[in-house]
Structures are given as C-alpha cells and as structure tokens.
Amino acid sequence: MSTKRPHRKSRFGCDQCRKRRVKCDEQQPRCAACTHRDEPCRFSRFPRAWRQDGTPSHSDSPPTEPQAETVCIPTSDASICAEPPTSHDMDISMLSCPGSSSSRFQELELMHYWCTRTSSSFSQENTMVFRDYVVQQALRFGFLMEALLAVTSVHLACEAKDANLAHAHVSAALQYQTKAMAGLRSTLSTLSPLNCDAVFVSSMLVMVCSIVSPLISTARIDSIKSTAEAILTLVDLVKGIRSIHHVGRAWLIEGPLRWFCGGVFDLPPISFSSPLGVLRDLNSAMSCDPVQHIFNHAIDELEQAHQSKKSVVPWLLAMKPAFLEELKKDNSVAVAIFMHWGVMLDQLDDMWWAKYAGRRLVEEMSTTLDSRGEEWRQLTAWCRTQVGLCQE
Structure with a gap:
C-alpha cells in the first residue's frame, strides 16, 4: 500500500493567497505568488510567539488551537471610537516602568496614541503604512515594538504642558529605546528580506528619539542636553542606518516602505x-x-x-x-x-x-x-x- 506524501499546510499565508485558496510560501515582505502576479502582498496572520529576529519560537511544531490570530488595526477615522488622550490628560502617577505588569494599561494607551496621532506624523500620504503595516511588523519583531513605544512616548513628552510629566514620558521613552537598540544589535548580523523592513523602521524611529528627546525641557536640570551633545549620539546611529539602507535597498523597494527610498516632501517655497x-x-x-x-x-x-x-x-x-x-x-x-x-x-x-x-x-x-x-x-x-x- 502506497504511503501518503506528507503535506505541509500553509498556516500563515498572505491574505491574497488565502483568498484565492492557493498555497503560500509565506516569504515576506512579498510571497512568490504575489511577486509572480505583480500584486500587493499583505500578511495579517502570524504565530503567537516570535523571537527578536522575527522567526517563530517553535517553527518546527504547529501552534495549538487557535492556530493563528488576526490582528485588525483601524484603517479609517470612522473605526476610531474614542479620542486619543492628550499628554495633559494623563496622570503622572499612571506612568510606570516599561515591562512591569502595571505598565500594560500604559502601553495600550501608547498604542492607541500611535494609531490615532503619532503614525500620521511621518508622511500624510503613507499614514496607513505606519498605522497598519508597521504595527503588524511590530507584533512580530519585539525591537520594533519597543521603538514604536519609544517614539510615541517622546511625542507625548513634546506635547506635555507639565515639566514633570514631560520628564516621565522621556524617561519611559529612553527605557523603550534602550530595549529597541539591544534588539537591533542582535538582529543586524542576520539582516534578510524577512526582517529588513522592521530593522529599517526601527532604526529611523530610534533616530527620531535620539534627535528629539535630549531637546525636551523637563523638570530635571541634569537631564537637559545641548544640541551638540544630542548630535554625539547620532553619529554611530546614522552610520548604521546608512549600512541598513545600502544592504537592504533592493528589499525595501519591493515592499510598502519603497517611498522611503525616494519620498517627496511638500516644502514651502523658501529661497535658500x-x-x-x-x-x-x-x-x-x-x-x-x-x-x-x-x-x-x-x-x-x-x-x-x-x-x-x-x-x-x-x-x-x-x-x-x-x-x-x-x-x-x-x-x-x-x-x-x-x-x-x-x-x-x-x-x-x-x-x-x-x-x-x-x-x-x-x-x-x-x-x-x-x-x-x-x-x-x-x-x-x-x-x-x-x-x-x-x-x-
């Protein structure tokens, strides 16, 4: 009696392949089927647990039921049911150390603020990329999630009316940024099409934090740095971003972040x-x-x-x-x-x-x-x- 050939089910295929009911090779940022058909490729299913480098923590064994989760990010203003909290609406006592159990509510607020405010502050034309695609990538790559929370905390600090609250947001941002940098360092040696987008966006978000956070006026005099001191932290970071862009450019231009490689910005007609x-x-x-x-x-x-x-x-x-x-x-x-x-x-x-x-x-x-x-x-x-x- 002939034996049945083993079949590996595509559990986390892209939305297009699942819609057409064809097997997906699950390669990101664009699977082979979508590449062949020259169609946009989007993934909304992924394993529950992922390592920092973006690979499943148990890649050889399928997850228990439910096999996959679908994460839905608001894609229009109509789907937002509440106004995001402003920095002066937040109580400083609510800010806790990132990673502690009491910070869970705080991080949910940061994610809400990212989706409703911060994500639109990089490119109006590409807000959806940051609100949808980047968040999906952040759920796969821990270092990107830390960078996302860091830059959102910096955004809140910039808008804070109270210097003590601004200091609390900056302190939280620096802790998230430190974790993001640690994850980035451990991933740079394994840069690939799978993690290139996450690495590039993370490095850009960390650069934003490095530029802005030292310039924020807080209640702590010893925390204020001069612009020259702030620039010192950027030198090595800028070198790293240049390397990532050089190595991963061919992958970036194939995905949702292609506009980063040649984006146009609307500037007023000032004569320089x-x-x-x-x-x-x-x-x-x-x-x-x-x-x-x-x-x-x-x-x-x-x-x-x-x-x-x-x-x-x-x-x-x-x-x-x-x-x-x-x-x-x-x-x-x-x-x-x-x-x-x-x-x-x-x-x-x-x-x-x-x-x-x-x-x-x-x-x-x-x-x-x-x-x-x-x-x-x-x-x-x-x-x-x-x-x-x-x-x-």
Missing part, C-alpha cells in the same frame, strides 16, 4: 540660495582643505535636498563621516550648516518631531553662533526668522 551663498563664502574664508571640501559637499547636498524635495529628512544619511566628526567638535561652519537643516526640518508641518527639533536646533545653534562673532549674525537672523523665533 542667498543664505547658502553666504555660508559658502564663510566656509571659503574660515576653512581649509580637506575640511572645506567636506563642508561644500554638505552645503551642496542641503541645497539639492531642498530643490528636489526628496531628501530633507534623510539628509543626515548623505553626510560623510568627516562632517559628523566636525559637528561633534562644534566647528562653527558645521554648526551653521546644521542650523540651516533645522530650518528645513521646521518647514515639515505634518511631522511634529521634525518641526519641534528644527525649531530647537535653530534656537540653540543661532545663540551659539551669535556669541562667536558678527560674521554669523546675518545667517542666524535669517534662520530665526524662518522658524518664527523673530519677526522679519
């Missing part, structure tokens, strides 16, 4: 030609090669970013390591270039974190440059006017 011309003149007068060449490259990239409207936020990724090192040294020309980037960030009205960070960067760096001589006053006055710190 005159201030950047003054900046080039100051660079020529105050810098020597090879630093002068490095700064000219940074200025050219900044001008190109504004003209093309494609690289405003990822401008840091295009910077040479030598420029970041000069920024660490508090070089005046490097500070002035970064101040102009702050102006461009401030123009991104849809992105709370960019506008907040841009205004703070301009405020602090213009004050620093004003103290270094009259030659900087023309540039600092222009930048402060653009972000609304002074009248024209």
Whole structure:
C-alpha cells in the first residue's frame, strides 16, 4: 500500500493567497505568488510567539488551537471610537516602568496614541503604512515594538504642558529605546528580506528619539542636553542606518516602505540660495582643505535636498563621516550648516518631531553662533526668522 506524501499546510499565508485558496510560501515582505502576479502582498496572520529576529519560537511544531490570530488595526477615522488622550490628560502617577505588569494599561494607551496621532506624523500620504503595516511588523519583531513605544512616548513628552510629566514620558521613552537598540544589535548580523523592513523602521524611529528627546525641557536640570551633545549620539546611529539602507535597498523597494527610498516632501517655497551663498563664502574664508571640501559637499547636498524635495529628512544619511566628526567638535561652519537643516526640518508641518527639533536646533545653534562673532549674525537672523523665533 502506497504511503501518503506528507503535506505541509500553509498556516500563515498572505491574505491574497488565502483568498484565492492557493498555497503560500509565506516569504515576506512579498510571497512568490504575489511577486509572480505583480500584486500587493499583505500578511495579517502570524504565530503567537516570535523571537527578536522575527522567526517563530517553535517553527518546527504547529501552534495549538487557535492556530493563528488576526490582528485588525483601524484603517479609517470612522473605526476610531474614542479620542486619543492628550499628554495633559494623563496622570503622572499612571506612568510606570516599561515591562512591569502595571505598565500594560500604559502601553495600550501608547498604542492607541500611535494609531490615532503619532503614525500620521511621518508622511500624510503613507499614514496607513505606519498605522497598519508597521504595527503588524511590530507584533512580530519585539525591537520594533519597543521603538514604536519609544517614539510615541517622546511625542507625548513634546506635547506635555507639565515639566514633570514631560520628564516621565522621556524617561519611559529612553527605557523603550534602550530595549529597541539591544534588539537591533542582535538582529543586524542576520539582516534578510524577512526582517529588513522592521530593522529599517526601527532604526529611523530610534533616530527620531535620539534627535528629539535630549531637546525636551523637563523638570530635571541634569537631564537637559545641548544640541551638540544630542548630535554625539547620532553619529554611530546614522552610520548604521546608512549600512541598513545600502544592504537592504533592493528589499525595501519591493515592499510598502519603497517611498522611503525616494519620498517627496511638500516644502514651502523658501529661497535658500542667498543664505547658502553666504555660508559658502564663510566656509571659503574660515576653512581649509580637506575640511572645506567636506563642508561644500554638505552645503551642496542641503541645497539639492531642498530643490528636489526628496531628501530633507534623510539628509543626515548623505553626510560623510568627516562632517559628523566636525559637528561633534562644534566647528562653527558645521554648526551653521546644521542650523540651516533645522530650518528645513521646521518647514515639515505634518511631522511634529521634525518641526519641534528644527525649531530647537535653530534656537540653540543661532545663540551659539551669535556669541562667536558678527560674521554669523546675518545667517542666524535669517534662520530665526524662518522658524518664527523673530519677526522679519
């Protein structure tokens, strides 16, 4: 009697394959069937337990019933049944240490705030990607969930009216961020199409936290850092994001995050030609090669970013390591270039974190440059006017 050939059931196939009742190879971000048919591929089923690297904790044995869970994320404003709590509505006593049993309600509130507010602050056209796809990925990859909770906590801190509450949110954000970084480090050595999206988004969210959190005014004087100190934490992180983007670009452009590889941002028609011309003149007068060449490259990239409207936020990724090192040294020309980037960030009205960070960067760096001589006053006055710190 012939034996029946074993058959492996596709338990966690994509929605399209399940709808067509065909077997799915479960490869992400796009299965072979959807790739062949050139159709969008979406997964809404996955095992209950996943490791940090995104693989099932018991990949060889099927889960007990129920075999899979479907996670539904609100996809329209009509499905939201309550207004998200604002930061000043929250009681500081409700904020607990992330990971403790008492933090469960707090993290549910953070997820609600992410879905209703924070997820729309990266790209209005791609809000659904952050509200739906990124959350699904976060349920698979623990480090992405930690990064998501971290940036949402920072968002609440920025909107907090009370300095003590802002400090509590920042403290929670830093704890989530630390866990996210630990998970990222353990996953980078196994970067693959399966986890590339989660790794890339996590690194971007951690970068947002690293830019904004040190700039938030809190009740703790010792917690306030200068912009220069904040930038120190970005150097290695930016290098890591550049590596992830370089290695995973071919995978990113095949999935929902393809717009990250060439997104266009709606910027107001501000003329950068005159201030950047003054900046080039100051660079020529105050810098020597090879630093002068490095700064000219940074200025050219900044001008190109504004003209093309494609690289405003990822401008840091295009910077040479030598420029970041000069920024660490508090070089005046490097500070002035970064101040102009702050102006461009401030123009991104849809992105709370960019506008907040841009205004703070301009405020602090213009004050620093004003103290270094009259030659900087023309540039600092222009930048402060653009972000609304002074009248024209």
